[in-house]
Amino acid sequence: MSTDPKRWVAGHVAALPKSGIRDFFELVAKMKGQDVISLGVGEPDFVTPWHIREAAIYALERGKTYYTSNLGMIELRKAIAGYVEEHFSVGYRPEDQIIVTVGVSEALDLACRAFCNIGDKVMFHQPCYVSYHPSISLVHGTGVAVPTYAKDNFALTAEALRAAWTPGCKILMLNLPCNPTGGTCSVEQLEKIAAFCREKDLLVLSDEIYSELSFDGPHTSIASLPGMAERTIFLHGFSKAFAMTGWRIGYACGPAPLIDAMMKVHQYTMLCASIIAQEAALEALTRGWDSVLKMREQYHRRRDLVVRRFNEIGLKCHSPRGSFYAFPDVTPTGRTEQDFAVGLLQEQKVAVVPGTAFGENGTGHVRACFATSYEQLIDACDRMDRFVNGRK
């Protein structure tokens, strides 16, 4: 009989590929103490605004240490309803159309578990956030990647969607603005995608976690388009806009029967999100908007800086309309994304993530996060210039 502990690991988990991010993380970790500038991060450099932290401390002082309702504190759900209505023009009832989750991560998992039968096909645009495909595989669904292209600034098009569609597709995962490309869709493109979803009766899981960080005009949620709220689960959270990654708090909004299905999974697996994080989230929604605007302004200027520098250096880089990621094309250097990232790290000590970590359609690109101080960004760009052009 085998004595390998691995014999107990479930087959579909054993079959999950290792994250490309993980490999790179280990490579960077080996260079500890070597003045590495990391553009490989995936979260804000800002610490959570003080008034939000202080509200959490105050909640603890008042003894807020209990479980909350499975759906989350009603005060928070009311605040979420108000916020989503104001910023995304979609109305949800706090009583039964909103669920507070442990980050968008849990909300995505709940949605996959609640809506995906074994073998159901789930479409997602790629390059994409590293968790999407594994979340589908974990519920024995079948992922269907829809490519997005540099020529479209990585906006998803209805044409690509139609080309990738096969009978049996049930769900579409959307992430606009997109990690890792910063791609978004114009309202016209979004309308075509919405029409396609209605035509094929697709349920949309719309992860809009970067929506506040839109730099070139307002963000439009697909849920706000005609006939879409009833087939969309709107996923959002506090990690990016409010600089609250470590709090692990997010939410999902949608039709009551669908939220109820997600709630069933949530109540048996998570019970509720942390009450302290919920209290902090309530403060964020009530008084945090000024902080969001201040941080967005910084990201905006940083974006303009790195995009300009990347193009000057000779890396073709579109200006991401949202998120805090730039996704330059490194092929003009004659290197693959993997070679480029490893070479840049070893020779100039700048970490970026190879685009293929986000799926094969990221080939030829790297992801550079600009949620870092001006000084570091300028230094990193100077080093990249030296790496690419051997100057100075």
Next chain:
Amino acid sequence: MSSEGVIGTDRLELYEFGVSAPRICAQGFADGGRVGTSKNKCGFPGGFSANLFSPMNPVLKLLLDGVSLSTAQIAQVAGMTEVEVQQHLEQLKKDKIFLGWRPVLDLSREAAAGVAVRAVIEVKVTPERGGGFNRFAERIARFDEVESCYLMSGGYDLLIFVKGPSLQKVAAFVSEKLSTVEGVLSTSTHFMLRCYKEQGFLLDGGEAPTTRLNVAP
């Protein structure tokens, strides 16, 4: 502090250490609300040339963000040449909006700064016919010991921040100079015991070193 491309000359000549913060004339902001209640008392001009502020001068914006960038760095971030940045700064100085540089120091740890004692003094005065509070305030403000001087609404008229090398020196300033100025009705001096936050900088602790992961999804 980086020594290359430091803006202006006064910054390094005067100070070799610490973080400098630009001094910007508060009434230069279009934010009327902040001084609005006492506008008449202060006699600030009603309208300022709005063009400098809407949208806000990018160089000024970067200075105010409190990041200590060199001119070269400001130029990169603002997408300008260094010469253009210098021109912006010159203009701000000419307009008397940007008044000069000062380092922000933890004075309790820097004996060389020669500031052992700081005090806040509330002063009640009899306004003069004709000059109101202005002549009086301008006279007080000229003393070297006075760091800042404000006309206030409420229970007293002027609020003065003074500094000095010793308690005796500050006390002497109050008793010999300030209180003897004609028109002073009373002074109330509060010595500062300990500083927790100086112009936006937390003195003790602040944030712990970042634990942000270098590579994350």
